[in-house]
Amino acid sequence: MVRLDPSGWKETKWHEYAVRFLFGGIITLAAGIIAKIYGPGVGGLFLAFPAILPASATLIETHVRKEGGSVRKARDTASLDVAGAAQGSVGLLSFAVIVWYLIRTHHAYFVLGGSALAWFAVAVGVWRIMGSKDHKAAAGPGQPHPGPRTQV
Amino acid sequence: MLEESLFRFLIGGLVVSTFATLGDLFKPKNFAGLFGSAPSVALATLGLAVSVEGPGYAATETRSMTAGAIAFLVYTSCVCWVMRRYEWSALGATTALVPVWFGTAFGLWYIFLK
Numbered sequence: 001m002v003r004l005d006p007s008g009w010k011e012t013k014w015h016e017y018a019v020r021f022l023f024g025g026i027i028t029l030a031a032g033i034i035a036k037i038y039g040p041g042v043g044g045l046f047l048a049f050p051a052i053l054p055a056s057a058t059l060i061e062t063h064v065r066k067e068g069g070s071v072r073k074a075r076d077t078a079s080l081d082v083a084g085a086a087q088g089s090v091g092l093l094s095f096a097v098i099v100w101y102l103i104r105t106h107h108a109y110f111v112l113g114g115s116a117l118a119w120f121a122v123a124v125g126v127w128r129i130m131g132s133k134d135h136k137a138a139a140g141p142g143q144p145h146p147g148p149r150t151q152v
Numbered sequence: 153m154l155e156e157s158l159f160r161f162l163i164g165g166l167v168v169s170t171f172a173t174l175g176d177l178f179k180p181k182n183f184a185g186l187f188g189s190a191p192s193v194a195l196a197t198l199g200l201a202v203s204v205e206g207p208g209y210a211a212t213e214t215r216s217m218t219a220g221a222i223a224f225l226v227y228t229s230c231v232c233w234v235m236r237r238y239e240w241s242a243l244g245a246t247t248a249l250v251p252v253w254f255g256t257a258f259g260l261w262y263i264f265l266k
Binding site: 002003004005006008009011012017020021022023024025026027028029031032033035039040041042043044045046047048049050051052053054056057058060061071072075076077078079080081082083084085086087088089090091092093095096097099100103104108109112115116119120123124127 | 156157160161162163164165166167168169172173175176177178179180181182183184185186187188189190191192193194195196197198199200201202205207208209210211212213214215216217218219220221222223224225227228229231232235236239240241242243245246247250253257258261265266
């Protein structure tokens with residue numbers, strides 16, 4: 001069951017927000033510079049670069065360890081976040097395809113807004129099909145570890 | 153040039169950290185992880201590309217972005233598998249496997265899109 005948990009904001013420290021801002025800014029800047037030097041064909045690849053995934057997964061692992069969780073639990077929790085990103089990447093692909101096909105013929109900012117909504121809808125759809133299984137498999141503390149899993 | 157770079161950096165930082173912060177608000181963690189694949193860099197970049205270079209330029213960028221997105225799926229699947237199967241740390245797995253993203257993205261681009 002998906003729920004909003006505002007305490008997540010309190011768990012994140014200011015320097016962690018700063019790290020995300022920095023990574024996001026650097027990747028966006030780099031994508032622009034690469035597109036200027038090598039053209040939009042190469043620069044476009046970097047629009048789907050995993051900009052903050054390393055920082056996000058590491059922060060989650062660190063938080064679980066600080067809360068007293070074992071190394072294995074911390075890595076399992078971080079791997080759940082990565083699994084979510086893998087499921088969301090299908091939405092990312094949908095975003096790219098929709099913008100690619102529609103942006104020349106329709107109002108650009110409507111296309112970008114609509115494609116962002118499509119990303120969310122597709123990502124949630126894939127999560128509903130695959131994600132809940134993953135979540136049950138990695139139930140909270142005290143549950144037996146499900147063992148190595150080879151599927152996202 | 154310097155002004156445009158600074159603006160790009162600020163917009164990118166703002167959009168990326170906004171999506172990441174949204175992810176902090178949701179539980180369970182694998183649902184929150186969806187926000188790790190948000191098109192945040194794309195929205196920041198394409199918004200600027202449309203206003204400066206026009207929609208044709210943005211269309212070319214998003215054509216290549218399809219290869220990047222497939223590479224993202226391959227990369228995150230590999231990271232997830234390595235973390236669970238071999239119990240690598242998050243930092244170790246996510247950084248050591250970045251070449252998987254580069255190899256897949258550029259490989260697909262070279263074969264199908266160049």
